[in-house]
Amino acid sequence: MPLMMDAKGNRVARQSPYESAPPRKPLLNPEQKKKIAHRVALALLLIVPLPMASVFSYKEASDSLQFPEDNLFPDVGLEVAPPARTDRAISYEPPRVRLTQGQREARIQRSTAALRAEQDLMGYVKSAVSDQIVPSAAVEIYLEQQPAVKIYQGLESHRSQPIASLTKSFTAVAVMTLVEDGLINLDAPISRYGVHVSRPEFGQITVRDLMLHTSGISYGSTLPSYAPGIRHQYSNGNYAHLATIIENASRMTYQDYLEQAIFEPLAMRDSSASPGIKGSSGIASSIHDLGRFGRMLLNGGHLDGAQILRPESIQEMMQPPAFMPVTEHMEYYAHGFRVEAHHGRVKTFFHSGLWNGTFSEICVYPEDRSVVIQLANPVSYHSEALGGYRYRVTVLSARYVDLLARNSLAPSAMQPVTARFKNNSDQP
Incomplete structure (x- = not known):
């Protein structure tokens, strides 16, 4: 910490301006942190194709989310709207025609x-x-x-x-x-x-x-x-x-x-x-x-x-x-x-x-x-x-x-x- 002299010539420690500032208010309270952690975990569950995630449809996961009325980021002042819901399920249908190895080789040759x-x-x-x-x-x-x-x-x-x-x-x-x-x-x-x-x-x-x-x-x-x-x-x-x-x-x-x-x-x-x-x-x-x-x-x-x-x-x-x-x-x-x-x-x-x-x-x-x-x-x-x-x-x-x-x-x-x-x- 930098030093300075008083009027009598005594050395005194210089006080940092940050030390006298009031305690900083946390950005998120524990309840809000818990809600965000819940959402992140659920998002990962929907995105990452783990075996456990395969039992959920997008609609089920969306319905399980609770969107609070209060602002998640009150100190920042951002208005975060909840994502729009959808009733359409994400599905993938594999091609009906599957080529055998011989057919694939013949196609390459042609x-x-x-x-x-x-x-x-x-x-x-x-x-x-x-x-x-x-x-x-x-x-x-x-x-x-x-x-x-x-x-x-x-x-x-x-x-x-x-x-x-x-x-x-x-x-x-x-x-x-x-x-x-x-x-x-x-x-x-x-x-x-x-x-x-x-x-x-x-x-x-x-x-x-x-x-x-x-x-x-x-x-x-x-x-x-x-x-x-x-x-x-x-x-x-x-x-x-x-x-x-x-x-x-x-x-x-x-x-x-x-x-x-x-x-x-x-x-x-x-x-x-x-x-x-x-x-x-x-x-x-x-x-x-x-x-x-x-x-x-x-x-x-x-x-x-x-x-x-x-x-x-x-x-x-x-x-x-x-x-x-x-x-x-x-x-x-x-x-x-x-x-x-x-x-x-x-x-x-x-x-x-x-x-x-x-x-x-x-x-x-x-x-x-x-x-x-x-x-x-x-x-x-x-x-x-x-x-x-x-x-x-x-x-x-x-x-x-x-x-x-x-x-x-x-x-x-x-x-x-x-x-x-x-x-x-x-x-x-």
Whole structure:
């Protein structure tokens, strides 16, 4: 303790100012301390998963608490309101599906295989362009309506180009919208809609015959050369007549009706129909827009609030010609799409377009919940290398989506893999 001198020079001890202060009032009295200790102990009992705590529910513990009217901290002056009560019990229900060790290992293997398939696809597209198999290419894959892979090799997402015969799928969808509106009957003769090409000796051609390519109109012609409904023969003339039927039924031009019925509702801003060639080809689009069209088909006819077709119409479009026997494995041209069906279920439906300088394809895999879109710029329509490229990309894409879908990977939790490669001629 510091010392100081009095008036006579005697040393006296200096008194601390705290020694003369009145005794400090305790913050909590014994009763309040007891209540707080009780609450802390009960809180620990509710939080810590001890065996004893498991016999209590939250409601029982809450009801056992007594909230006094007096303030727990009178000296501090805080108004502490009692916690709100709840009658809802906290419970946890474990997952109903439990994987065995073998199933877990198989899922890991499929996941690893899917990553390898993804790398194989990206690597092949890059090498195909660098080897000049195709000067430029783009591939997009969607799973559960979400992008899984995007590959751009000299083509960008919104770059528009002719899609050639893939136009037929758009024409078929446009016809089905008019069927839903009651303006077209698929089994009515085409003469009802102003198309007079049927020959009396062959019988009446129906709208369905045109869609299925079973009208008897040969490739390169617009007139029938045999009776309708007996066999399939792919012909651009069928879909040229369908464009005329669309115009007569809707009282609009073919290109205006596609804009109103498909392009605008689906926000396909990169797409347009040429006023020249109609029905069989003539549409230009981008891989972005084709992806929206394909996802609409996968989703039962609607996308992002836009209803283009009812699911029943999509189902009708998948049906084979009446003369074709139903077998376990079927491949046929349906209403605007080629279809592969196994055991009565559609495995995939697709259409492609090919001409000098352009290749396009949409493949929809309903069971795998996925869509694969391809665009490329081949040098020649007759390029054998293009056929190999198309086949290889289709196989690699199908393998990838099959592995990804069976592994139940959630695409919403994944970032789409986007790859952009430079051509050999590009400057870094």
